[in-house]
Amino acid sequence: MIRTVDEADKTLLEGIKSADREQVQRFYDEYMPGIIQFVVSHKGTEDDARDVFQDAVYFLFRKMRSGELVLTASLRTYLLAVCRNIWRTRLRDSRELRLQPGEGESAADESPDIDELIFRAGRDRLYREHFSRLGDQCRRILELFFAKVRLSEIAEMLNLTEKYVKKRKFTCKETLVASIRQDPRFEELRN
C-alpha cells in the first residue's frame, strides 16, 4: 500500500513499483538535479549521484514490496532524506556529512529496517552490475536457475545437455561470486 500527500507522488511511486519506463524517466528528470546538487555539495561527483539515485530507486522498490510506504511529507523531502542516508553510508566517515538546516533530516524514515534496506539496495545494484558483465549464455542460464527453473528444463530451452548446463551454471555462478567478492564495495555494503 502506498500513501502520499500528493497524488502525483503516488503515480510516480507506483511507476517505480511496476518498473514503468515512462514514470521512472519522469522520476529521474524531476529529482535527479536535486540529488546531484546534494551529493556534489557533499564531497561527491555526478557519477556518485547517479549511483545514489539508483540505490534510492531500489530502496523505494523494496520498501513498497516489503509492506506499506506512508509518506507524511512530499516525495521530494522523503527522497532527499533517503539519499542523505545512502550517501552517509557511502562516506567512510559520516562526520564528513555536515547538513544544512532543512536538508532532509525532518523527513528521515524512522523505520527500524531503514539501514538494512539501504545497504540491501546498494547490494542489489552491485549484484546486478556484476551480473551484467557476464557473457550472454551465463546470464541466461543463471537467470533461469535463480528463477528456480529446473536444470533439465533450462537445458531443453537452450538446446544444451543437462550435464553441460549443470557444469556451466556452476562456473558462471563461481565467476559471479568471485567478481562480487573482489569488489571493495561488497564489504562496505555489509552492515
Added chain:
Amino acid sequence: MEEQNRQTEQIERYLNGALSEPERKDFEAAVAGDETLRREVALHRELMETLGDPGLAKLSGVLTEVVRPRAKNKAFSRPRMRRISRRWMGLAATLLLAAFAVFLLMRKPAPAPDSLLAQYFEPYPLDAFRSENAAPVAVPEAIEAYQAGRYAEAIRLFSAMPPDALNPNMQFYRAEALLAGGQGAESARILEALSASGALPGLQQPIEWHLALAWIQAGETPKAKSLLEKIARNTGHYKQKPAADLLKQLPNH
C-alpha cells in the same frame, strides 16, 4: 574445486528446500557454528532473491536505459558550467593536464587475459557440430567431454586422434576446448587456419570472435585488437558490440 562444488550444491539445495529434514538440521547446525559458511549462504540467498526477481530485473533494465544515456550527455551539468569564468576555465585546464599526467603515471593495469576471457568467452554450443563421415570412436567421447565442460579431457581425446581424422567442425571444437582450457596459442593456430581456409562458412563469425579471444589469451594483443576492430566495424557481426566493449579494455600499447 570438487569440495567447493559440493558446498555450493548443498547451499542451493538448502535454499531451494530440497534437503531432507535430517540434512537440513545438520546443515543449519553447521551454519550456526561457522561464520564463513553463514556469509556464504547469505550471499547465495541474496543472489537468488535479487537476480531471480523478474520485477527487479525489469527495474534494473529500465534504470540502465534511463540513467546511463544521461551520464554521457551531462545534461544536468550545464547551468553550473555557465557560471564558470574564463580564468577558472584556465585553472581547470591546468589541473586537468596535471590530473592527466598523474593518471598516466598511476593508471590501473589492463585487466588480465583470464579476467577478460571470463567476461567474454563462452564455449560455443554444439548446435554446429555435425560429423559428415563415419566418426572415429574417440570423437563422440571428445565431444561428450567438451559438452560436459571437461575441457582437459576433451583436449586429451582430440589430441589422441590423427590430425587427418578431424574434420573442420571437430577442429573448431578442439580449438574451443583449448581456449577453455587456457591454451590460447594452440587454439589461435587452429582457428586462424580454419578462418583462412573458409571451410566452415556458417561459423566464420564465431571463428573470428574466438580467434580474437585466443590471441588475447596468448598475449598477442596487437593481433587481437586488429581483428576486434574489424569485428566492431562490421554492423552485421553478431559480436559487434562485445568486440567494441572489449577493445576499450585492452591496453593501448
